[in-house]
Amino acid sequence: MAFDSLSERLQGTIKKFSGQGRLTEKNMEDMLSEIRLALLEADVNYQVVKEFIAATKEKALGQDVLGSLKPGQVVVKIVHDELVTLLGTTVSEINYDRKPTIIMMVGLQGSGKTTTSGKIANLIAKKHGKRPLLVAADIYRPAAVDQLKTLGEQLNVPVYEKGTSQSAESIVEEALGYARENNNDVIIIDTAGRLHIDEPLMHELANIKEIAHPHEILLVVDALTGQDIVNVASSFNEQLGITGAVLTKLDGDSRGGGALSIRHITHVPIKFIGTGEKLDAIDLFYPDRMADRILGMGDVVSLVEKVQDVYDEKDTMKAFRKMQTGQFGLDDMLTQMHQIQKLGPLSGIMKMIPGMPKMPKIDDDESQRRLKVTESIIYSMTKEERRDPSIITLSRKQRIAKGCGKDIAEVNRLLKQFEESKKMMKKLGNLDPSTGMPMPGRSRKNPHVGNANRKKIRHKKKKR
Incomplete structure (x- = not known):
């Protein structure tokens, strides 16, 4: 962070x-x-x-x-x-009641405007059920138009573009008409940036503002910028009247204090934060949660929300039932590892758990490498071996190691990890998944039958 x-x-x-x-x-x-x-x-x-x-x-x-x-x-x-x-004390969300809601993205070149435009489009489509339209209004950087088109294809979000032959103002004007005809209820305009603030850039942005009458002008700022972030924010605010800021690259290793100064200097809220490179790595900005994380108090609420967003409830309950019946295999373990991976970098997850920020730093690259190794070993096994690793003999280990290009020590390490996980799963198997408490009526003799049912069984045996 x-x-x-x-x-x-x-x-x-x-x-x-x-x-x-x-x-x-x-x-x-x-x-x-x-x-x-x-x-x-x-x-x-x-x-x-x-x-x-x-x-x-x-x-x-x-x-x-x-x-x-x-x-x-x-x-x-x-x-x-x-x-x-x-x-900022409170969360500042965008009001989508106005149709179409027009969002104008501004900022310096390299701040992440184009990617952030795609991320916001993805967020509002999934979370609010909107039909966003991305507008490619950066005519000075051909790569920006191509990048936005690629993002649109990946997200299944339409992109209005006319290449670099027309003026940015005419592209925006045409895009407004296109959005009304196609019932797009949110328009996100990706504008041009510069390496520094200059008069031609501000003149063009002012013209786009006059044409589009945006409900939101969001300044995209790189959290790695440092003190200069304040000067950039002040200049854009004075000349355009920004309504909010988006902080990108908050997952980067930087001092980040310049970002803390934005709201105090400009008096506009931070609305979104970019938390990674993936297209779903963007969140609303919660001042209290960020303060919790800075002081090492964790962020349990955000963690729970992430889990609810990415976890497949059916798969989780299926895995839980397998734990209870002792049928949990290597495929199931890999599925759970993939679910955890969806939450984001492991170091970021740990920081959300109270007390965890004080632990030694986690190497996310090493964690990713270990997952790849685990995948390659498991995928080199037969279905029977994945279902019941206890049948894996020395000759099978040699075949698996050869198939994935690893040595037997790596295969042994994974199998040991699985056995340890299985022991832990066995303990969890006696817990109610909805409450986390021991199941009522469970016993060691018959863990699947309550006390009342056991009495009935004994009674039937006596009659026979």
Whole structure:
């Protein structure tokens, strides 16, 4: 995550002072000094840092934190609340009641406008059941038109394009008429960018705004940009009146503090965040959840939502029943691994679980490599071997290893991993999938029969 370094520094600082018995004015000043340094090193705007520290100090003094027996808890609450205030306090969604809803995407070249346009189209089609139209209005970069067409094909979303022969203004004007004729209720205009802000770019964007009368003007900014992100956001806001920001590359390894400054400087909300390269890797921005993650408090709500979005309930229940009856095989294990993979990078998932951010960093590339190895080994097995790995002898292992280009040690490692998983599954098999609690009436003798039924069975045996 882009806020990793800031997150580590803030968590370290708070933990350091949490160990003290009482919070005095002296150690509070020391703590605020370290928080100030952490924010500045993370590229948060100086003025934003100054106001953040002043507000935190005022709130701490106002809540009688000095002398508190649990200073760490109180300070975490205050810093968390101030982060939420800095990030926006509430979720800002797009209003799709207006038809057609017109969204104009703006930003510098390389910020990810075209990909983000496709991601938003995909999100609103799936989540809101809309019929979006993508408009290729970047006539200066032929690759942008081709990229948008490719995205449209992948997402099954129509793209209105006229190549690079017409002006951007005329393309947008024609696209508006096309959308009305074809009942597209959301129009997403992908505009041109530059490596820097210049007069011709702003003049063209102002003309498109005048023609389209967009309901939303979303500024796409790269979270890796650093302090300059504030200057870019301010310029676009002054000249176009942006209604929101989209942060891309939040999964990247950067200081990310510039992104924290956007809302405070421009007074417009962050509406979406890009969380990866895949076309479904975009989320609404929740200020409170982001503050939780920065302070290492996890983000269970987002994790549950991700699970609900990607997990196939039928497949999961089928796997659960196999666990209960001892029929869980290697194909089932691989299916579950693929379901977990749909949630996104493993390191990102772990950060959503409270306490997990303090664990050693997970190498997502290594995790992907291990999954590929697992796939190749399992796909080199016969159906019988996948269903019942206990039949895999040394000669079978040699054949499997040769078939996938791995050595026997890799095959043994996978089989050991499966056996360990099976033991864990056996324990889970005695739990109710809907509650996570032990099944009522289960016993070791007959785990599938309740106490009342067992009495009936014994009674029948006596009669015979």
